[in-house]
Amino acid sequence: MFAYIKSYLSSAQTPGAAGNMFWVLVYILVIFTGLAIAVMLMTWLERKVLAHMQVRLGPMRVGPHGLLQPIADSLKLLLKEDIMPAEADAFVFWIAPFIVVLAAFTVFVVIPFGPTHAITDMNIGILFMLGVSSLSVLGIVMAGWASNSHYPLIGALRSSAQMVSYEVAMGLAVVSAILMTSLNAEGTGTLSMIGIVQAQLAQHEWFIFKFFPLGLIAFFIFAVAMIAETNRAPFDLAEAESELTAGFHTEYSGFRWSLFFLSEYTAMIAVSSIAVTLWLGGWLRPFPNLLSGPTWDRAFSLFPGIAFLFLAAMCFFNATRMPKHPLFRIQTIGLAVFGIVLGLIGLILFIPAVSMRVQDIFWFSAKVGGFMYLYIWYRGTFPRYRFDQLMQMGWKVLLPLGLGVLILTAGVALLQQKLWHP
Amino acid sequence: MAPVATPFFFYLLSGIMLIGGVLVITRKNPVHSALALIVTLLAQASIYLMLYAPFVAGVQIILYAGGIMVLFLFVIMLVSVDRVQRERQFNSQWVVGIIAATALGGLFMAVYTKGKDIFPEHALPMVESDNTQQIAMKLYGQYMFAFEIASLLLLVAIIGAVVMAKKRI
């Protein structure tokens, strides 16, 4: 038994490829827990960052600086009354949130947090991710239809039309990136996520900078399409409160609504992971080939610890700035304890054995975190697109642009193969 | 990767597929039928994975479950009136249909029991780590003509669907 568990630790493969069921389950549990924590963190971060962009403070009451707000939100959602509309189709109404959650979470089976830190490495990795994330359209259509009411139906139809339109643009941008993986000695590319990052490592260039500006335009197309895929601002007409009450999840309350919410944030993290893997080098630290060698590796491996220590320092700084009132004492102490916990994690991450393993996960998470911040930034900055403008942009702007980038990338890649490897 | 618990997964997935198929043809509500068909299609994609065909499985999930079934759901929402569901759901010639299907089933069983020996034992497991690359070689090499014709077919289908569904041509 122990031999079975230990045998994986010495193999250089993902648990799925090695066939080790125990470690597959461990990875699934870790990713599931990590996602739940990430979504809770994301809800807090969104409210605070959006508030600060709008020159207000955001939630400050529940914990120190609102840090316990996600817990209060989840408790509220769990305890709310579960309403089902009278004429609604009960079975479809019940199953729609689960389909959306399933589609959002199954994508994480192939996301690579490191060269062996993925649940499995499928040969069709990126194809699988695109396909499974398109299953969430089904859940949304069913949610809108089963609610048996006007606003959800219109919201669901609009949302699904938007998602289907931008999937095409996403697919074209992804194909452009996949083309770039085939510029190696054998001339064959790969669809597997780990293979794509290793191709970037082998070609000494993140794909966003390759064939400048083609990689950049492909990344831009994907970045815009992924925001429309996840129904986020400025493409959130389907769930905008001022136009459609709440779109397809109007009639959902309590736990079912929280499932939609959870799947929206998980889908955001999933498509950001696709963007990071395809264009921004996945788990690679900055300059893996230019600044290589053990000293540079050691220097860059200090970053996780430094990041956590920085967060701990910010916690302590804000703890000193808390109001000096007796009623605030518990919040100040709470914030200081949180800072101490973060500092301890930072110190643990300085140990070489730990930091060498955690490095890849840290860089990947940092890049995805950057994308999350961009999502919140767009929400605070851009006005909402009208629906016909949205569809026009998806079909008349992004699709031709994607086709053009694809053809040009193919042409330049062919030229490079002919000139450098005749 | 070595196959794991093949009989268990095969019987589980084939059970899901058959139950889904039965639900497709017996539900009164077309939306429930569509949901059962989605379940059947996803189970079939998993069986393709068991048959060392990951690319076909991916194409099945994207095109069939994520494209065609969305199309079906849209059309069901457009044409589904309540009056439809209160009518009889089976044809007037359902007896003849069942008899014909039984005859066909008998034919299948006769072929498969008599010809059991013409199917050789399974070959060694196929390599799936370059399945996509191999399919691409065949698709753009040997079957290039069929590929182009398929794209023409899709163009014709798009034009046909648009013309069919327009209010005024």
Added chain:
Amino acid sequence: MESMLHITTLHYLVLGAALFLLGVIGVLTRRNVVIVLMSIELILNAVNLNLVAFSRMWGGLHGQVFAIFVITDAAAEAAVGLGILIAFFRNKETVNIDEVNLLKW
């Protein structure tokens, strides 16, 4: 029992045949046009399963390539079939296949 535990090509063929039969029953006995179209999709899927099972048996990839073409065809046919259905529904307000009994209107 021993033969049931070792999954051979025959198992996949029988599964394909069963799905085909379900599709045929659906096409022949249902009145709702949409469900008839969905049964046709079941039939096409059964054919695909046979193709991929044979491709596995013989080791070449021709069956899988052809299965991809069949899926593409099924998409095209579903689109056109549903377009015809919508045009028909707009005129007659019913999805009952027994009502499609006029050669010209």
